[in-house]
Amino acid sequence: ARWRNSPQYPLPPGPKKLPILGNLFDIPSKGFIWLDYIEMCRRYGSDIIHLSALGNSVIVLDSAQAVSDLLEKRSSLYSSRPKSIMLNELLGWGVINITRPNDDIWKSQRRIFANTIPPTDVKRFHTKQIAATHDLLRALAHSNDIMRDLYTGTTVLIMDITYGIQGEEALPFIKTAVEVVDTMAIAAAPGAFLVDQISVLKYVPEWFPGAGFKRKAREWNMLRTKMTEDPFRVTKERMVAGTATPSLASIALEQMDLTQDIAQQEELIKATSVMAHIGGTDAIVATMAGFILAMLMNPDIQTRAQRELDRVLAPGDLPTFSLEPDLPYIQAIVWEVLRHQPPVPLCFPHLVTEDDVYSGYLIPKNSIIMPNIWSILHNEEDYPDPYRFNPSRFLDADGKIDSSVKHIGPVFGFGRRACPGKELALASLWIKIASILACYRIEPVIDEHGKLAQPKAEWYPGMTLFNHPLPFKCRFIPRSKDIEASLDMKFT
Numbered sequence: 001a002r003w004r005n006s007p008q009y010p011l012p013p014g015p016k017k018l019p020i021l022g023n024l025f026d027i028p029s030k031g032f033i034w035l036d037y038i039e040m041c042r043r044y045g046s047d048i049i050h051l052s053a054l055g056n057s058v059i060v061l062d063s064a065q066a067v068s069d070l071l072e073k074r075s076s077l078y079s080s081r082p083k084s085i086m087l088n089e090l091l092g093w094g095v096i097n098i099t100r101p102n103d104d105i106w107k108s109q110r111r112i113f114a115n116t117i118p119p120t121d122v123k124r125f126h127t128k129q130i131a132a133t134h135d136l137l138r139a140l141a142h143s144n145d146i147m148r149d150l151y152t153g154t155t156v157l158i159m160d161i162t163y164g165i166q167g168e169e170a171l172p173f174i175k176t177a178v179e180v181v182d183t184m185a186i187a188a189a190p191g192a193f194l195v196d197q198i199s200v201l202k203y204v205p206e207w208f209p210g211a212g213f214k215r216k217a218r219e220w221n222m223l224r225t226k227m228t229e230d231p232f233r234v235t236k237e238r239m240v241a242g243t244a245t246p247s248l249a250s251i252a253l254e255q256m257d258l259t260q261d262i263a264q265q266e267e268l269i270k271a272t273s274v275m276a277h278i279g280g281t282d283a284i285v286a287t288m289a290g291f292i293l294a295m296l297m298n299p300d301i302q303t304r305a306q307r308e309l310d311r312v313l314a315p316g317d318l319p320t321f322s323l324e325p326d327l328p329y330i331q332a333i334v335w336e337v338l339r340h341q342p343p344v345p346l347c348f349p350h351l352v353t354e355d356d357v358y359s360g361y362l363i364p365k366n367s368i369i370m371p372n373i374w375s376i377l378h379n380e381e382d383y384p385d386p387y388r389f390n391p392s393r394f395l396d397a398d399g400k401i402d403s404s405v406k407h408i409g410p411v412f413g414f415g416r417r418a419c420p421g422k423e424l425a426l427a428s429l430w431i432k433i434a435s436i437l438a439c440y441r442i443e444p445v446i447d448e449h450g451k452l453a454q455p456k457a458e459w460y461p462g463m464t465l466f467n468h469p470l471p472f473k474c475r476f477i478p479r480s481k482d483i484e485a486s487l488d489m490k491f492t
């Protein structure tokens with residue numbers, strides 16, 4: 001085993017372990033696994049439980065307190081990542097920030113992020129965010145595939161921010177990106193591939209019965225290379241030609257230390273860029289789709305948001321970032337969408353690098369730590385009636401932001417590993433949500449009997465670490481023709 005028991009402290013509670021296999025059959029593997037883990041913690045009456053499977057030690061943390069005590073306050077111990085053979089080695093993703101152990105390569109990539117997308121200066125991307133939002137508004141006017149339009153809009157923006165690849169030029173990159181993110185989500189889920197439990201399996205030849213994972217891995221690795229190399233090449237060519245616009249990749253390339261190994265620095269920038277592309281797409285699309293569903297299911301909330309916008313905007317105007325302080329209800333909607341359906345409900349697993357003791361329990365070195373973000377954001381004490389979609393929970397009696405309500409920070413992870421795209425993501429979501437509500441009434445489609453067909457609001461039920469809605473249909477009905485001029489288009 002890669003971890004060991006201690007004679008002094010017991011392991012945290014958890015299901016009974018079988019010899020060798022441990023809890024292999026207790027580990028949830030069907031979908032919505034965050035709910036299974038909540039249930040398991042309840043069963044053992046503990047906000048920290050222990051599981052093991054074929055030599056891996058897994059700790060599930062179920063409360064804000066435990067997560068803060070360990071992942072935040074003891075961040076130096078709890079900020080590595082488990083090694084996934086499927087994801088890191090066979091698919092080749094071991095080079096990017098999110099999968100990297102807490103080594104120098106990881107630190108360098110975080111530094112590139114901090115220098116090129118600084119959380120204190122997301123303003124530098126406001127113009128790009130507004131342009132992408134207006135493109136999305138135009139696309140939604142005639143949308144017959146909302147998910148596709150949300151993906152397109154999100155990818156176009158992140159390609160601009162990451163590589164300076166703008167508008168329609170970005171479209172060819174989208175197909176690869178969608179496929180890649182799916183493969184990563186499947187490969188990253190603990191227990192998804194047996195190869196991660198039994199590492200010698202990686203040497204099995206591809207044609208061997210049962211070695212389908214190797215064929216998959218080879219195809220998925222080719223996709224990764226394509227997604228990493230193609231856009232980076234474009235940025236470099238443009239820099240040479242003098243036609244590049246500022247982007248994460250171009251700024252980082254300009255900031256390279258020419259006295260050091262250039263090839264090595266380029267590899268780091270390439271990895272940071274593809275990471276931004278991946279991190280900046282899927283969670284935003286899931287959140288936007290979740291927002292649209294929430295508006296369809298809660299027409300009164302939509303009406304209240306539109307009233308707030310109508311009080312602040314002149315007819316024909318679209319929201320700008322300077323209006324943020326005047327639109328607290330829109331802010332509350334953004335937070336509530338993220339809280340109600342967090343896009344990455346079990347975070348990305350952390351790894352503890354030393355033996356530790358917490359609440360009288362041993363946390364063995366090399367344990368995989370799974371903080372349950374879903375559970376933290378559905379805690380009844382912090383968020384009464386947590387399954388109800390209710391943006392007002394973030395506001396006081398005067399409709400202002402109530403600073404005593406717990407912030408949705410956990411949705412972006414913890415400690416030194418916390419999402420470096422947080423501020424960029426919140427700004428993108430805010431402007432898109434405010435603008436869609438200003439421009440359109442979101443309505444169900446009309447069925448063959450002439451009745452409003454309320455969508456079912458279903459979420460992907462398979463085994464994945466990413467929580468996202470299944471495709472659905474709705475109508476975007478322009479609220480006023482006055483906006484046509486701002487968008488430079490005609491609605492009909």
Ligand code: HEM
Nearest residue numbers: 097098276279280283344348412413414417418419421425
């Ligand atoms: C709604 C949007 C987003 C959500 C909910 C989200 C959530 C998360 C979460 C939960 C983690 C894991 C943190 C941890 O392990 O403690 C993470 C990591 C990360 N995210 Fe995001 N993210 C979002 C958008 C973005 C964007 C826009 C970018 C980049 C432009 C980005 C880049 C990253 C990177 C690079 C990491 C890895 C950090 C590391 O391992 O050091 N994310 N994100």
